[in-house]
Amino acid sequence: xxxxxxxxxxxxxxxxxxxxxxxxxxxxxxxxxxxxxxxxxxxxxxxxxxxxxxxxxxxxxxxxxxxxxxxxxxxxxxxxxxxxxxxxxxxxxxxxxxxxxxxxxxxxxxxxxxxxxxxxxxxxxxxxxxxxxxxxxxxxxxxxxxxxxxxxxxxxxxxxxxxxxxxxxxxxxxxxxxxxxxxxxxxxxxxxxxxxxxxxxxxxxxxxxxxxxxxxxxxxxxxxxxxxxxxxxxxxxxxxxxxxxxxxxxxxxxxxxxxxxxxxxxxxxxxxxxxxxxxxxxxxxxxxxxxxxxxxxxxxxxxxxxxxxxxxxxxxxxxxxxxxxxxxxxxxxxxxxxxxxxxxxxxxxxxxxxxxxxxxxxxx
Numbered sequence: 139x140x141x142x143x144x145x146x147x148x149x150x151x152x153x154x155x156x157x158x159x160x161x162x163x164x165x166x167x168x169x170x171x172x173x174x175x176x177x178x179x180x181x182x183x184x185x186x187x188x189x190x191x192x193x194x195x196x197x198x199x200x201x202x203x204x205x206x207x208x209x210x211x212x213x214x215x216x217x218x219x220x221x222x223x224x225x226x227x228x229x230x231x232x233x234x235x236x237x238x239x240x241x242x243x244x245x246x247x248x249x250x251x252x253x254x255x256x257x258x259x260x261x262x263x264x265x266x267x268x269x270x271x272x273x274x275x276x277x278x279x280x281x282x283x284x285x286x287x288x289x290x291x292x293x294x295x296x297x298x299x300x301x302x303x304x305x306x307x308x309x310x311x312x313x314x315x316x317x318x319x320x321x322x323x324x325x326x327x328x329x330x331x332x333x334x335x336x337x338x339x340x341x342x343x344x345x346x347x348x349x350x351x352x353x354x355x356x357x358x359x360x361x362x363x364x365x366x367x368x369x370x371x372x373x374x375x376x377x378x379x380x381x382x383x384x385x386x387x388x389x390x391x392x393x394x395x396x397x398x399x400x401x402x403x404x405x406x407x408x409x410x411x412x413x414x415x416x417x418x419x420x421x422x423x424x425x426x427x428x429x430x431x432x433x434x435x436x437x438x439x440x441x442x443x444x445x446x447x448x449x450x451x452x453x454x455x456x457x458x459x460x461x462x463x464x465x466x467x468x469x470x471x472x473x474x475x476x477x478x479x480x481x482x483x484x485x486x487x488x489x490x491x492x493x494x495x496x497x498x499x500x501x502x
Contacts, residue, residue, distance in 0.1 A: 175307050180320040181205050183302045188324070194332035195319035198312075199243030200250070204297040206239045206336050207257040215258045217251050218242035218271030219287075220340055221406040221463055224470025225269065225477075227335040233478040234400070236266045240336035245287040248275050248384035252391045253298045260300045265399045269477065271406045273463070276384045277427035283383035340464050353461040354409050360456065363410065369417030377426040385430060392438050400440045402481055403431065404491075407446035407473065410453040412462040432494040442481045445492040446473065452490060 179187030180195065182205045194202035206212065214236035216225050220243070227238035241254050251270075259265065275287070286293050292312075296305040307313055322328035332338050348358040355361045395401060405428065414420035428445060435441040452458060458469030465473065476491050486493040 175309075175313055175317050178317045178321050178324070180313070180316040181297055181302075183208065183297065190324045192320055193323050193330060193334055194336075195323050195328075195330045196316055197332065197338070198316075199241075199336075201294055201297065201312075201316065202332070203239075203241045203243055203254060203336055204257060204294075204302075206334075207241055207254060208261045209239070210262070212237045212239040212335070213262065213265060214238045214267040214269075215255065215265070216240040216242055216269045216271075216336070217255050218406070219246040219251070219273055219275065220244040221273045221408075221465075222269075222271030223338070223340045224465050224467060225271075225474050226337050226467075226470065228337070229471060229474050230269070230478070233474075234267045238267070238269075238335065240333075242271065242336075246275075247284055247287040248387045249283060249285045250287065250293060251275075252387045253295070255391050256394060257298050257300075259394050265396055267400045267402065268395060269402045269404070271404055272388075272431070273406045273408075276388065277382055277424055278384065279380050279423060280383055281381070283387065339467055341460055341466060345460060347457060350459055350461070351456055354411055354456060354459055361411065364415055366415045366417035366421070370419050370422065371417075372419070372422045372426075377422065377429075380423060380426050382427055382430070385427075385434075388431070389434060392434070392441070395438075397439050400442075400481075401435075401438060402442045402444065402477060403435065404444035404477060405447040406463070407448075407450070407453045407465070408463045409456075409459050409461075410449050413447060413449075413453070428494060435495060441495065442484070443494040444477060444480050445494050446476075446490075448492055450490050452476075 176184055176186070177188050180192070181201060182192045192205065194205065196202060207215070214230075214234065216222055216227070216230075216238055222242040223240065223244075225240060225242075227240055230236070230238050239258075241258065242251075243254075246254070255268070255270075258268075275284070278284070296302055299305065319328065319330070323330065351358050351360060392401065414424065424447065428447075432443055435443045446452065452469070452472060455469075458465050458472065460466055476487055480487055480491050480493050484493060484495060
């Protein structure tokens with residue numbers, strides 16, 4: 139049969155066969171790729187996947203920290219948002235005689251943090267220590283809490299369920315990319331900078347002191363902290379009327395932790411220049427939340443509450459900060475050391491941290 143005859147007399151038959159074959163091959167290719175998702179198992183959650191070492195192969199911690207939260211290599215966890223990322227397990231492990239995974243991640247809402255802790259609890263019968271950094275998402279006064287910090291970014295709730303292996307993996311570009319990267323890691327072709335214990339420094343590069351101050355003050359020269367003008371005095375009734383939706387999340391999360399787990403909650407140290415001035419409405423809102431949490435922790439054994447959100451040697455040392463809320467590696471090391479010292483002494487460290495593990499008068 140000549141070329142002319144192939145595309146004239148039998149052209150309709152030929153193109154029909156072609157398109158059927160094309161569709162069939164495309165479906166088989168998609169099925170092969172989708173099956174590879176499960177065999178490669180980038181999040182290490184399917185029992186029938188390839189048995190090989192896996193690692194966080196992306197900065198998308200909402201996905202990859204779930205792998206670490208399920209891992210039996212750890213018996214302790216650091217929970218929080220980006221402000222807790224500079225706590226290094228390698229420093230905390232010998233201090234607390236624990237094996238920490240830093241499960242904090244950027245822009246984590248109170249709900250997302252609680253889900254990460256729940257996942258860790260679901261996969262560990264014995265938990266030695268939990269260190270939890272509390273930032274502004276906890277003391278927001280709203281009618282309801284913000285479930286997800288980034289509405290434009292998906293939160294893979296299926297990975298946070300106790301039986302995530304029963305849930306199908308979405309056939310999308312993100313899972314494809316993660317699977318390919320995980321495969322390269324498993325084959326030894328590619329290595330990634332994301333820590334196997336969850337720690338990856340928040341600082342992407344080194345910064346001069348002038349650049350840090352520019353991010354803190356908006357100027358390379360330190361500025362005087364603003365004062366409340368006019369000062370506001372909230373009554374006890376006004377403070378009691380404040381509603382913190384995330385407070386219930388914190389309570390339910392603490393209820394899930396074993397009684398013999400050492401629990402360390404700490405208010406993260408924003409730079410003092412960016413803490414609300416005394417006498418302002420915002421400062422009194424934070425103080426009321428601190429008071430409520432100090433009361434809450436009395437109901438849970440082996441629980442400490444530390445307050446770094448104060449005027450201190452830490453929060454006024456510019457070199458410890460990358461910007462108004464994020465510390466450097468050195469700043470994180472100082473905080474970790476003071477967490478240990480304060481919890482062991484069950485006492486404040488003058489000029490550095492307030493110990494609120496016991497009910498105190500926060501309005502003196």
